[in-house]
Amino acid sequence: MTGAGGAGPAVVVVGASLAGLRAVEELRHRGFDGPITVVGAERHLPYDRPPLSKQLLAGEWGVDRIALTVTTPGGLDGLDVDWRLGTRAVGLDVGGRRVALEGGDELRYDGLVIATGAAPRRLPGTDGLAGVHTLRTLDDALAIRADLDAGPRRVVVIGAGFVGAEVAATCRGRGHEVTLLEALPVPLERALGAEMGNVVAELHRDHGVDLRLGVGVAGFEGDGRVERVRLADGSAVPADLVVVGIGVSPATDWLAGSGLALDDGVVCDATTWVAPGVVAAGDVARWPSRRLGELVRVEHWDNAVAMGAHAARRLLAEPPFAGGDGGEVEPYDPVPWFWSDQYDRKVQLAGWSAGADEVAVVDGSTEDRRFVALYRRGDRLVGALSMNRPRPLVTYRRLIEEGAGWEEAMAQAASA
Amino acid sequence: MAYRVVVDFDLCESNARCMEAAPEVFEVRDDDYLYVLDETPPEELRPKVEEAVRRCPKAAISLVEE
Ligand SMILES: Cc1cc2nc3c(=O)[nH]c(=O)nc-3n(C[C@H](O)[C@H](O)[C@H](O)COP(=O)(O)OP(=O)(O)OC[C@H]3O[C@@H](n4cnc5c(N)ncnc54)[C@H](O)[C@@H]3O)c2cc1C
Ligand code: SF4
Numbered sequence: 001m002t003g004a005g006g007a008g009p010a011v012v013v014v015g016a017s018l019a020g021l022r023a024v025e026e027l028r029h030r031g032f033d034g035p036i037t038v039v040g041a042e043r044h045l046p047y048d049r050p051p052l053s054k055q056l057l058a059g060e061w062g063v064d065r066i067a068l069t070v071t072t073p074g075g076l077d078g079l080d081v082d083w084r085l086g087t088r089a090v091g092l093d094v095g096g097r098r099v100a101l102e103g104g105d106e107l108r109y110d111g112l113v114i115a116t117g118a119a120p121r122r123l124p125g126t127d128g129l130a131g132v133h134t135l136r137t138l139d140d141a142l143a144i145r146a147d148l149d150a151g152p153r154r155v156v157v158i159g160a161g162f163v164g165a166e167v168a169a170t171c172r173g174r175g176h177e178v179t180l181l182e183a184l185p186v187p188l189e190r191a192l193g194a195e196m197g198n199v200v201a202e203l204h205r206d207h208g209v210d211l212r213l214g215v216g217v218a219g220f221e222g223d224g225r226v227e228r229v230r231l232a233d234g235s236a237v238p239a240d241l242v243v244v245g246i247g248v249s250p251a252t253d254w255l256a257g258s259g260l261a262l263d264d265g266v267v268c269d270a271t272t273w274v275a276p277g278v279v280a281a282g283d284v285a286r287w288p289s290r291r292l293g294e295l296v297r298v299e300h301w302d303n304a305v306a307m308g309a310h311a312a313r314r315l316l317a318e319p320p321f322a323g324g325d326g327g328e329v330e331p332y333d334p335v336p337w338f339w340s341d342q343y344d345r346k347v348q349l350a351g352w353s354a355g356a357d358e359v360a361v362v363d364g365s366t367e368d369r370r371f372v373a374l375y376r377r378g379d380r381l382v383g384a385l386s387m388n389r390p391r392p393l394v395t396y397r398r399l400i401e402e403g404a405g406w407e408e409a410m411a412q413a414a415s416a
Numbered sequence: 417m418a419y420r421v422v423v424d425f426d427l428c429e430s431n432a433r434c435m436e437a438a439p440e441v442f443e444v445r446d447d448d449y450l451y452v453l454d455e456t457p458p459e460e461l462r463p464k465v466e467e468a469v470r471r472c473p474k475a476a477i478s479l480v481e482e
Contacts, residue, residue, distance in 0.1 A: 022470065050473065071466040071479070301473055302433070309470075339431060339473060346429050390430040391448050397436075 008034045009320045012099055012107050014089045014254075015115030016040025018048070018068065018301065019282025022308030023113045023315075024079055025070045030316055036081050037107055039099065041116075043086040044138055045076065050301055052141040053166035054341055058173055059145065063138065089116075092258040094275050111315040114255070114266050114280040115308060118248035118299060123158070125219050131226040132242045135163055147241050148174060155179070156229050156239040158217055160187030162340045164245030165200065169342040172207050179210040179237050181217060181229070193353045196373060196385055199366045200342070207343055248299065250284045265297045270331035272311040279314050281307040290333050291403070292352065300338035307332055335400045345369055348390065350397035351383035362413035363392050372396065374409055381409040392416065420480045421455050421465060427476035434468035434477060441465055456482075 011027060013020045016038045024036055040046075046068040055061035072078040084101070091100035092112075099107045120134035133144050147153065148171065155171045157164045160182035168180045180187070186197035187204070204211050216232030220242070228236040250265040260274055261267040265286035272279045272287065282304035286297040310332045316322060317329045340347045353359075356375035363386075364371035372392045375383035381404050384396035395416075399409055421441060430450050434442040440461055443451045457465055469477045 025470075048475070069475070071469055302471065305470055337433075339429070341429075346431075348431055389448065390432060391444050391446050394432045394435065394444065 009110035010035045010037070010108065011111040011113065011315070012036075012109035013038045013113040013115060014099060015113075015117055015251075015282070015284070016042065016044075016083065016085060017046050017115065017117055017282070017304075019117070019284075019304040019308035019311075020113060020115035021046040021068055021070065022305050023115060023281060023312040024081060025072055026309040026312035027316065028072055028079055030313065032316060032321070034110075036079070037084060037109075038081050039084045039087055039089050039101065039107070041086070041088045042137055042139070045083065045085070047138055049136070052138065053135060053163050054170060056138075056141050057135075057145055057148075057167065057170045059149070063142075066138070089254045092255055092260070094258055094260065094278065097277055110277055110320050112278045113308075113311055113315065114274065114278065114284060115282050115304075115311075116251040116254065116284045117304075118283040119251050120244070120248050121246050123217065123220075123244055123246065126242075126244070129220055129222060129226050130224060131222070131240060132220065132244065134244050135167060136248065144241070144243060148176065152176060153240040154238055156181065156237055156242045157245060158229070158242065159245040159247065160184075160211070160213075161245055161247060162188065162191060162338075164243070165204065165342055166340060167243050167245060168204060168209050169207065172209060173343070177210075178208075179212065179239075180204060181215050181231075181237070182211070182213050183216055185214045187211065187213070191353065192349065192385060193356055193359060193375070195359045196353070196366075199369070199387070200347075203342065203345060203369065248283070250286075250297065252284060263295075267295065270333070271329045272307060272314045272332050273318075277315075277318070279311040281311040285311075287332060290331060291335070296336075298336045300336055302337045303334065306334055335397060337397065345387055346390070348386045348393055349383060350385075350393055351375070351381075351400040352377075353383045353385065356382060360410075360413075362410075363416065364389050374413070376406045376409075379406050380404070381406055418456055418459075418482045419462070419465075420482055421452055421457065422478050422480055423450065423452055424476045424478075425450070427474040429474055429476075431473065433471040433473060437468035437471050438464035442468060 047066045088102045120136045126132040154177045156179045157168045168178045171178045186194045188197045218230045218232045221228040252262045266280040268287040283299045289296045314329045337350045358376040361373045370388040373385045386393040432444040
């Protein structure tokens, strides 16, 4: 057994990516100088995922451009972390404060940060079929890129969520033929709602994507390598390369049997606390949002950054790191924010679009694809979307933060 | 030790995450461009400026120690 060499409390972070790294950075910034071990299933040091579907896939950036950095003096080395990369955690003993690693090793901890993110959902019948990819990791992105580099490809993207839409845009930019298949009647419906999803649909059609909505995928054909995607209506789409982007599931498999509450993620309290000595952050974590009055899980870059740091502060507020019970740590209750780049359009959403009763364009126009739209739920402003019009979003995001009413938002729009 | 704020404007997408972290130093104006208000902010702003560096989704901000 390895871990704290008796030198005071030890921290283990499982997940060597964005949320995990920001947690470590915050621990050091707050003066924690005990041992920190970071366990990561991938063999890479922490890197940034958003470029995987954008500049990296386009071939504009190399791998060296996406390394994550820290503001800690001395950079990553200055964090003084024991990296256990290419190693998967396979079990957790909450009472005994031990993490089991594949290969039989165990790490003892006083504080544990769960930051294992999410893993892409797969479609049945794709195992062992070359040319069918998912996109979550650097290795995934490099495999897709190598496949695209091999020559002109007929690309079929399954699922018009953000990753699928970005892959479609990037592949068009590289000059490949692209078919984008989506089971729902509108792309990005879950993230943006039907009205704004339609704006994105037109964007893709104008760029020559064969966008097919409301279609189900029945299976794949090909001899060793994919040749066709069979659709539920009996037709087939020729394919040299398929990217499946049908969403992700929180990576909690290793926590089965730990006794932690697992329900579409690791369930935390409002301060990111999970169990004595255990906190969680990023795509894997689900917590009660006071703002929304329900459990939420957020799969955005900005959330992983902020929640990782918050979880670190939460950990330091309880024994053996501090005397208190952590009760003084504020709840984690942000207004979520994300961006997406497709072609030359920059999309940003602050807040929530789901369950909105109304969407109103308050700046610019959807025809010009330069606009801001606001989402109303009941009498409140709950979300704001911008496309190539960033500045007003700052104002509306603040209004959402303050819990502003719809009338106030409309008055703001009228005065701008 | 003094430090200088350097923004790579080829990377910047004016989404103003930095402005929310350190409004004393970063401002996105109505023309949708980012302006650095103070390239050599005082030491007491360093935590906020570092937060801006971390919150920039494009990794467009760097701090050069001088
Ligand atoms: C292609 C792509 C494009 C994206 N673009 C955007 C964007 O434009 N805007 C935006 O806001 N967000 C974007 N995102 C989302 C953003 O990258 C994620 O929200 C963010 O990476 C979440 O960070 P995380 O640290 O919580 O999880 P992850 O980044 O998923 O990291 C979790 C890590 O834990 C590891 N792990 C899992 N299980 C174990 C285990 N049992 N033991 C050890 N290690 C384990 C995983 O291998 C992984 O390295 C994008 C994501 C992808 C994949
Ligand atoms: S956060 Fe980064 S991308 Fe956004 S405005 Fe600031 S420097 Fe530009």
